[in-house]
Amino acid sequence: MKILVAVKRVVDHNVRIRVRSDSSGVETDNVRMSMNPFDKHAVEAAVQLAEAGKADEIVIVSIGPKQANDVILTALAMGAHRGVLIETNERVETLAVAKLLKAVADEEKPDLILLGKQAVDDDSNHVGQMLAGLLGWPQATFASEIKAGEGGLEVTREVDYGRATIALPLPAIVTADLRLNTPRNAALPMVMKARQKPLAVRPVAEFGIDISPRLVIDKVSPPAERPGGRQVADTAELAAFIAGEVKELEAL
Amino acid sequence: MATLVLADHDLGQLAPATARVVAAGLQLGAPVDVLVAGDDVDKVATAAAALEGMARVRVARSAALATPSAEAISALLLKLAPEYGAIVAGSAAVGRDVIPRLAAGLDLMPVTDIVAIHAANRFDRPIYAGNAIETVVSNQTQQVLTIRASAFRPVGQGGSAPVEQVDAGGIAAVTRLLAAHRTESDVPDLATAQIVVGGGVSVGSAEGFKLIERLAHRLGAAVGATRAAVDAGYAPNDWQVGQTGKIIAPDVYIAVGISGALQHLAGIQGAKKIVAINTDPEAPLVKIADVALIGDLFAVVPELIEELARLGIGGQAQG
Ligand SMILES: Cc1cc2nc3c(=O)[nH]c(=O)nc-3n(C[C@H](O)[C@H](O)[C@H](O)COP(=O)(O)OP(=O)(O)OC[C@H]3O[C@@H](n4cnc5c(N)ncnc54)[C@H](O)[C@@H]3O)c2cc1C
Ligand SMILES: Cc1cc2nc3c(=O)[nH]c(=O)nc-3n(C[C@H](O)[C@H](O)[C@H](O)COP(=O)(O)OP(=O)(O)OC[C@H]3O[C@@H](n4cnc5c(N)ncnc54)[C@H](O)[C@@H]3O)c2cc1C
Numbered sequence: 001m002k003i004l005v006a007v008k009r010v011v012d013h014n015v016r017i018r019v020r021s022d023s024s025g026v027e028t029d030n031v032r033m034s035m036n037p038f039d040k041h042a043v044e045a046a047v048q049l050a051e052a053g054k055a056d057e058i059v060i061v062s063i064g065p066k067q068a069n070d071v072i073l074t075a076l077a078m079g080a081h082r083g084v085l086i087e088t089n090e091r092v093e094t095l096a097v098a099k100l101l102k103a104v105a106d107e108e109k110p111d112l113i114l115l116g117k118q119a120v121d122d123d124s125n126h127v128g129q130m131l132a133g134l135l136g137w138p139q140a141t142f143a144s145e146i147k148a149g150e151g152g153l154e155v156t157r158e159v160d161y162g163r164a165t166i167a168l169p170l171p172a173i174v175t176a177d178l179r180l181n182t183p184r185n186a187a188l189p190m191v192m193k194a195r196q197k198p199l200a201v202r203p204v205a206e207f208g209i210d211i212s213p214r215l216v217i218d219k220v221s222p223p224a225e226r227p228g229g230r231q232v233a234d235t236a237e238l239a240a241f242i243a244g245e246v247k248e249l250e251a252l
Numbered sequence: 253m254a255t256l257v258l259a260d261h262d263l264g265q266l267a268p269a270t271a272r273v274v275a276a277g278l279q280l281g282a283p284v285d286v287l288v289a290g291d292d293v294d295k296v297a298t299a300a301a302a303l304e305g306m307a308r309v310r311v312a313r314s315a316a317l318a319t320p321s322a323e324a325i326s327a328l329l330l331k332l333a334p335e336y337g338a339i340v341a342g343s344a345a346v347g348r349d350v351i352p353r354l355a356a357g358l359d360l361m362p363v364t365d366i367v368a369i370h371a372a373n374r375f376d377r378p379i380y381a382g383n384a385i386e387t388v389v390s391n392q393t394q395q396v397l398t399i400r401a402s403a404f405r406p407v408g409q410g411g412s413a414p415v416e417q418v419d420a421g422g423i424a425a426v427t428r429l430l431a432a433h434r435t436e437s438d439v440p441d442l443a444t445a446q447i448v449v450g451g452g453v454s455v456g457s458a459e460g461f462k463l464i465e466r467l468a469h470r471l472g473a474a475v476g477a478t479r480a481a482v483d484a485g486y487a488p489n490d491w492q493v494g495q496t497g498k499i500i501a502p503d504v505y506i507a508v509g510i511s512g513a514l515q516h517l518a519g520i521q522g523a524k525k526i527v528a529i530n531t532d533p534e535a536p537l538v539k540i541a542d543v544a545l546i547g548d549l550f551a552v553v554p555e556l557i558e559e560l561a562r563l564g565i566g567g568q569a570q571g
């Protein structure tokens with residue numbers, strides 16, 4: 001089985017972000033960037049399938065600026081075989097990301113495409129589903145367990161009522177949730193070896209896909225501030241406060 | 253052109269969130285139809301028809317729709333799409349799964365997780381775990397949207413919309429449900445509850461979470477948990493609140509032994525009042541709480557349950 005994994009370079013999830021004062025967006029200059037956390041789980045799932053003898057090649061693809069090479073290298077150090085960077089400095093919407101990934105899938109013909117369920121910057125939670133729609137493949141989103149069988153997968157998904165296990169034929173799309181596995185930290189020798197692995201950098205124009213945005217971002221604003229409250233001295237005072245709130249709700 | 257709202261339902265019950273998604277759909281200013289897709293869904297259709305303000309309920313019945321799958325529902329919506337100016341779902345599991353797939357099929361950019369509607373083409377959506385709000389304008393020919401239900405007030409239940417059948421022929425299920433692992437619990441729906449009691453990893457065990465549940469019972473509240481508590485196996489995954497769990501907007505959120513990591517805060521920004529019980533006065537959740545008690549949860553919570561009982565709160569509950 002051949003696996004394609006899409007990884008995105010995002011503002012590190014530990015960074016407390018700041019909205020620019022001119023409302024044009026979030027400040028991303030000079031902040032720490034790293035691989036989207038969900039995508040690490042997607043890469044780890046691919047590597048585990050390879051280690052179990054179920055996959056023989058893992059190709060990593062990222063769309064973004066030159067620096068996105070770093071996240072591809074992280075994935076190669078975790079055990080993937082080669083990388084493709086589709087280079088652009090433009091804002092690429094999820095529909096365009098999905099179209100570019102479809103173009104790569106048409107070339108590479110993978111049996112399985114793994115993605116993160118969402119990217120922690122835009123929190124869109126679109127790309128896997130859109131790619132599945134464009135390819136006409138079945139999808140298993142929000143995966144917390146993947147079992148590979150003959151010609152198909154059994155995937156456990158995190159849904160509103162708990163978990164649901166579904167069977168789907170290959171080729172298929174799976175998007176990773178955080179409980180899928182524990183991503184490894186690549187040891188130094190693996191990091192060194194990653195630099196030897198093939199990494200193709202291809203300008204976005206090569207794909208002939210219109211990536212001009214469909215949505216206009218009018219402004220980006222900070223959320224409403226929550227003014228801090230007060231501390232109460234004991235449980236009786238806390239109970240009185242909560243009881244007051246409950247009675248107010250009942251009166252409505 | 254009219255708006256189509258996809259009803260959310262499970263085990264023959266209309267999800268309470270749908271009344272909120274309909275309210276958001278009405279804000280787009282066009283007549284609203286509700287689509288009920290499933291197999292055995294008469295009760296759901298009846299409940300949907302009672303929602304106020306709608307033009308009609310359309311029911312698509314097919315064995316292929318017996319369990320919700322993105323492939324089957326988006327194929328159905330693709331057939332109906334030419335009749336509508338906007339297609340809207342809640343941003344719960346089914347809507348998140350279906351709407352982007354549908355949008356790609358229509359060659360459109362979806363706008364998802366909408367928390368405010370300024371005009372039929374201008375929306376607010378949170379990004380970066382709610383640490384920024386993006387206002388987007390979509391000048392596309394059609395809108396494909398998901399709504400964060402907790403951000404909208406539900407419509408009333410006094411309606412009587414006509415119920416019509418839709419042809420669901422030719423819709424095939426590609427995936428097959430093998431097993432559903434449901435969390436057995438009699439607490440209210442987390443996504444729409446008025447009061448939520450949340451527990452963190454410091455609750456220490458699944459046994460410890462019984463204490464959180466007892467407090468919730470006393471208050472008629474739903475139970476939430478942090479990712480750390482879910483990962484530790486103390487609480488089921490569908491209780492997780494936050495950026496990657498459920499987004500809630502209760503009138504009162506009571507956070508017990510929760511630090512207030514930004515990914516958790518992302519899920520509770522819509523809460524009207526926040527109460528924190530924590531040993532650490534410096535915890536971020538204590539800083540943003542309306543009312544905080546500094547103390548050990550294992551001492552505070554049992555006392556609190558007793559005090560509430562004394563104050564006549566939740567008489568019939570098994571607190
Ligand atoms: C330099 C630069 C500046 C940008 N500025 C903005 C901006 O100001 N505002 C804005 O809205 N958008 C901006 N974007 C675009 C944005 O970052 C996203 O690429 C796009 O909106 C996708 O949304 P998402 O990441 O939330 O997708 P999701 O659907 O949440 O992502 C799900 C999964 O899809 C895959 N995926 C997503 N994107 C990529 C990718 N690029 N490469 C490989 N795999 C991917 C990953 O596996 C990810 O886990 C910018 C992009 C670049 C390169
Ligand atoms: C990509 C990503 C997504 C995530 N998504 C989510 C999400 O959706 N939801 C979520 O919740 N988290 C999420 N997280 C995890 C999040 O970052 C935190 O790790 C988590 O919320 C912490 O949970 P906690 O408050 O239970 O634990 P801790 O941060 O360990 O806090 C425990 C708190 O309990 C207090 N305490 C200890 N003992 C007692 C006692 N006896 N009595 C009272 N108080 C006590 C401590 O003072 C402390 O404040 C995500 C993380 C990542 C990286």
